[in-house]
Structure formats: C-alpha cells, structure tokens
Amino acid sequence: KQEVTQIPAALSVPEGENLVLNCSFTDSAIYNLQWFRQDPGKGLTSLLLIQSSQREQTSGRLNASLDKSSGRSTLYIAASQPGDSATYLCAVRGETSGSRLTFGEGTQLTVNP
Amino acid sequence: DVKVTQSSRYLVKRTGEKVFLECVQDMDHENMFWYRQDPGLGLRLIYFSYDVKMKEKGDIPEGYSVSREKKERFSLILESASTNQTSMYLCASTFLDRGNYGYTFGSGTRLTVV
Numbered sequence: 001k002q003e004v005t006q007i008p009a010a011l012s013v014p015e016g017e018n019l020v021l022n023c024s025f026t027d028s029a030i031y032n033l034q035w036f037r038q039d040p041g042k043g044l045t046s047l048l049l050i051q052s053s054q055r056e057q058t059s060g061r062l063n064a065s066l067d068k069s070s071g072r073s074t075l076y077i078a079a080s081q082p083g084d085s086a087t088y089l090c091a092v093r094g095e096t097s098g099s100r101l102t103f104g105e106g107t108q109l110t111v112n113p
Numbered sequence: 114d115v116k117v118t119q120s121s122r123y124l125v126k127r128t129g130e131k132v133f134l135e136c137v138q139d140m141d142h143e144n145m146f147w148y149r150q151d152p153g154l155g156l157r158l159i160y161f162s163y164d165v166k167m168k169e170k171g172d173i174p175e176g177y178s179v180s181r182e183k184k185e186r187f188s189l190i191l192e193s194a195s196t197n198q199t200s201m202y203l204c205a206s207t208f209l210d211r212g213n214y215g216y217t218f219g220s221g222t223r224l225t226v227v
Binding site: 049089 | 171
C-alpha cells in the first residue's frame with residue numbers, strides 16, 4: 001500500500017528565505033505526483049504536476065523535482081513571501097491504484113514579515 | 114478557466130436531516146471524488162465515480178451515499194446527518210486512465226451538524 005510522508009510537518013521562516021519542502025513515497029510505480037496548496041478553510045489549489053517521466057517542473061518561484069527511483073519529491077520556494085503561508089500537500093497517483101490519489105499529511109508553512 | 118464548483122461554502126444542518134452536497138465540473142472529466150478533511154486525519158476518500166451511474170466506495174463510505182446522473186455532476190448524500198459528520202467536504206475531478214492529468218478540487222463545503 002502506498003504511503004506518502006511529508007517533512008517537516010510545520011515550518012516557520014522569515015520573509016525572503018528560500019525553502020524546501022520534502023515528500024517521500026513508498027511505491028515508485030506512479031503515474032504522477034502533484035503538489036497542492038491549501039489556505040485555511042479553503043479547497044486545494046494545484047501548484048505543480050510532475051509526470052513520472054519528468055524530473056522537474058517550474059512555475060514562477062516554485063520548482064518541484066521528482067526522483068521516482070528513490071521515492072522522493074521536493075518543492076522549492078524561492079524568495080518566500082508572507083502570502084506563501086499555507087499548508088502544502090503532495091499526492092501521488094499510483095499505477096495500481098486506478099485514479100485514486102494518496103496524500104501526505106502536509107507541511108504547514110508560515111512566512112513571517 | 115476550468116472549474117469544480119461546490120454549491121455551498123458553509124452549511125449548518127440538524128441531526129437526522131438528509132443532506133445533499135452538490136459538485137459540478139466543466140472539464141468533461143470522467144472521474145469525480147468526494148473527500149472529507151479533518152484535523153489530524155488528513156484527506157479521506159468517501160466515494161468516487163468513474164462514469165455516469167457508476168460509483169465505488171472509498172475508505173470511509175459509512176453513513177454516506179452518492180449519485181451521478183450526469184457526467185458533470187456528483188452529489189454526496191448524508192442520509193441522516195450526525196454530529197460526527199461535521200467536517201470539510203471536498204470534491205475533485207480528473208480524467209480517467211490519463212496519468213498525464215492531475216486533479217482539480219472545488220473550494221470545499223464546511224458542514225456543521227448540530
């Protein structure tokens with residue numbers, strides 16, 4: 001059974017810092033990995049989708065990498081801003097799980113002005 | 114802009130009421146999902162559907178049912194609401210059998226059962 005772990009569970013940084021969020025998964029047979037952002041009381045917003053054949057994806061100040069063989073992904077946020085404060089979730093779509101996603105528990109990020 | 118729309122942001126219902134949560138997507142996605150999200154428990158899959166009139170149980174289907182009469186609409190039904198069903202409910206959709214595509218989520222419905 002696929003398990004997804006996110007480290008750290010919470011992170012507090014000063015504005016302007018570059019930071020890395022980590023996601024690991026136990027079964028490397030995946031179609032893709034998706035990073036989401038969730039603001040308090042809101043739904044999930046997709047940030048980046050990485051296919052299993054890709055190594056990384058970039059969107060603005062965000063860069064996500066994928067090392068499928070080692071079961072790891074990182075989300076890099078450059079020059080963090082207070083508006084980046086949110087919970088970040090990673091989720092994998094496994095080859096044997098149909099269309100179901102397996103989610104990590106999330107990293108709660110606070111960027112202090 | 115593609116969307117998954119949940120009909121209500123906030124709902125307050127009484128114990129024993131029948132509750133309908135509606136979700137509509139405009140992306141022609143085959144798959145639709147209902148999750149609930151609770152502090153410390155993460156996202157848990159309640160039901161999903163891969164086609165009209167088709168449904169599959171997720172991890173926590175007890176106390177819930179679903180309806181998918183049209184491709185774009187997926188309804189979650191609480192037959193007799195209970196206080197332990199107070200939660201954030203999230204709808205999502207994606208294409209069937211296309212690993213190139215990710216999920217799109219709605220903005221959520223915060224349900225309180227009193």
